[in-house]
Every structure is written in C-alpha cells, then in structure tokens.
Amino acid sequence: MPATTTPEPAVSSSFEEIMGLERSYLLQNYARYPLALHRGKGCYVYDLEGNRYLDLISGIGVNSLGYAHPRITKVISQQARLLLHTSNLYYHEYQGRLAERLAKASGLNRSFFCNSGTEAMEGALKMIRAHGNSVSPHKTEIISLENSFHGRTLGALSITGQAKYRKDFEPLLPGARFVPRNDVAALEAAVNENTAGIALEFIQGEGGILPVSEGFARKARELADKFNALLVFDEIQCGVGRPGAYFAYQLLDPVLLPDIVIVAKPMACGIPLGAIIANEKAAATIKSGMHGSTYGGGPLACRVALEFFDILDELLPSINSVGGYFRMRLTEMMRDFSFIKEVRGQGLMIGVELTFPCKSLVLDGIREGLLFNCTHDTVLRFLPPYILTEQDVDRALTALTRIFKKAKPA
DSSP states (O other), X not given: OOEEOOOSSOOOSOHXXXXXXXXXXXXXXXXXXXXXXXXXXXTEEEETTOEEEEESSHHHHTOTTOBSOHHHHHHHHHHHTXXXXXXXXXXXXXXXXXXXXXXHHHSOOEEEEESSHHHHHHHHHHHHXXXXXXXXXXXXXXXXXXXXXXXXXXXXHXXXXXXXXXXXXXXXXXXXXXXXXXXXXXXXXXOOTTXXXXXXXXXXXXXXXXXXXXXXXXXXXXXXXXXXXXXXXXOTTTOTXXXXXXXXXXXXXXXXXXXXXXXXXXXXXXXXXXXXXXXXXXXXXXXXXXXXXXXXXXXXXXXXXXXXXXXXXXXXXXXXXXXXHHXXXXXXXXXXXXXXXXXXXXTTEEEEEESSOOHHHHHHHHHTTEEOEEETTTEEEEOOOTTOOHHXXXXXXXXXXXXXXXXXXX
C-alpha cells in the first residue's frame, strides 16, 4: 500500500467533490485514473489523504526535476515578484539567453519559443510549407512514420501515423505520407521532388518507446539534402536530457544534425514551454509577421528553463547510469515473468512490452504506490524524473514484482 504521511497545507476538497465538479463542468475527454494529487516532493507525489506514490511518469515526462526542487522553487518565487509576462512586443532578459543556450546544446542556430510540443510542431510544419512554396507550388508533401505521434492539433494530427487519432477529424492537412519505421526502401520510395519535409521522432514515445535506427536516420538526412527538403526531429518526449544527452540525435557518432528539432516537455519543469530550434536555412523561411505566440517565451518560463539547464548539466551522468540500472533490473525480471516480451529505451525513457494489454496494471500500480502508464496497449512506459536514484529503482521494482505476480495474461 502507498506510504502515508500528513500533507501540508490541509486539503480543502474531497475526492468526490473534485470528481463531481469535473464531471459537471469539464469536457469529458480524459479517461482519468481514480487518483487526485495534492502535492509533491522529490520523486514522490501525495494524494488528498497523504498517501505517497513514487512517480515514474512525471506528468508524461514534464516534471523533469521532480517536485518542489529547491532551486526551481527559488527561481519561480524570485521571478513571480518581478515579471511573469510581457508578450513578444518587448524584450526581456531571459529569452535571448535561453536561445543561446539551446543553440550551443543543439548545434543549430535559432529558436522560436511557444507553449507546448504540438505548438512547436505546428510551427515546424509552417516552416516546411514555407520552404516548399519558395521552391515550387507542388512541393507540399511531408513524410512521417507509421505509429508516430506528433500532437493533437489538426496539423500535428495530419502527420501522426495512427488512424485512431486521425479518423474523427478528417479530412486533415493534405500531402502527408507515412512509411514504416526503419524501412529504408520505403523511405527512398516515398521521398521525391514534391517532398517539402521529413518529420520523425528519434525515439517514438506514445508509439511504444521505439527507436529509429541510425541507418534510417542517416538515409532521411541524405534524402532531405538530395531533394531539398527540411528534416525535422521531434524530440518533445525523447529529448532535452531524457536519453542521457541533450538530444537523442546526439547519441549517434558522428552526430547527425537535423534542420529543425522541436522540444517541450521537460524544459521548464512543469511551466508550459516549447521551442523550435532551427538552422539558418530553416529559420529563414519565417519572416517578420509570419508566425507568433502570445505567451511563448515569457520571462518566467525562460528563467526556469535556464536554471533547469544548469542543473541538467550536473544530472546527465546519473540519467545514463540510473537509466541503465533500471533497464538492467527490468531485463532480469524477464527470467521470472515470461509475459515480458522486451525491455527497451535510452536513459530515463523506458518501455516494457508485455504479451497482453496492460492498462489494468496501471491501476495495480496506483494501489502499490507506483505511478506509470500504459501506451500502445501493451507497453508499460516509464518517464521518471531525472533525479531518480538506484534506491528509487529498487523500490519501484519491488512493487512491480508484486504487480506482475498478480497479473493474469490473457
């Protein structure tokens, strides 16, 4: 059972009240789990009754430094007393500094700040289309991958290679073409003179923690150069420290640079912030007045992100070591549980594929004081905070062993 402690401050609403209000007044688009969270500390969150849970999903990869991190809390408090929002009509002191930090980390040149991953993808799609239109009115096609997930807006859905997300909103943006992940021959057959861009997740997240092979990624770069298309890496989930490097594409040797990389989730530790990072060729497609964001790149989010990067530099070695330890321990469990089909991932982005649908195991996890989720029906997804320790992993595996012992594969 979850450990119990006394939460501070006192809870003002019951779970039934919270749930009742949401049922009455919110769109019913979220299939929530029966858990209301009240506070967090480190890698742990606490519910309304003070029960403690080890958080291995971190807001779907957002709460990268866990909860109530003292340095992040201090920066938020300081900036809240100064300036929260300016709009992009004016300068402030943190946006340029963060763009410089991203340029140095990515190997690219310029950034555009927004509020989310899907908004970053929308901006990247506009860059692709603007680039294509500058070459030919027929250069409008965008290549993406089957099983991909790029966001919920209409443009991002248009290049998301899963019919279940697309079907209720069609017709979508024309010109999207999908190829199987790591199928080099299919990629070569799809790219042509009408291709304006190629977009891919370096590690598919929602699709089941599936990496793109080095050969496939390098072929995408080669074809983008040959046909004058923009290559976009979607690292909303797999980037900004989670793979044990700033970006997943930097795991290759030599590094393979895209024209554009889009990021969001972990960068501002829970404050909405996304970014498009582009080389000069891609950045030149967006002229004054062609794109914008009211909230994007505000002083609070940018200052927090700068502090995050300072902390991330210290954490990268442990992301690799703790992530490796986590995967090793999970792999050892395959000896005891034959329904574990595969353990895969990089850094602290880990998937455990089972031989049966695993959504019910998420509920079992909550009862054991362990938070994770199920993606692509049969994959347990772990996206823990970057401050996770080997002791936390041991605690998680003890609970997961109990969960697996109770599991009833179909």
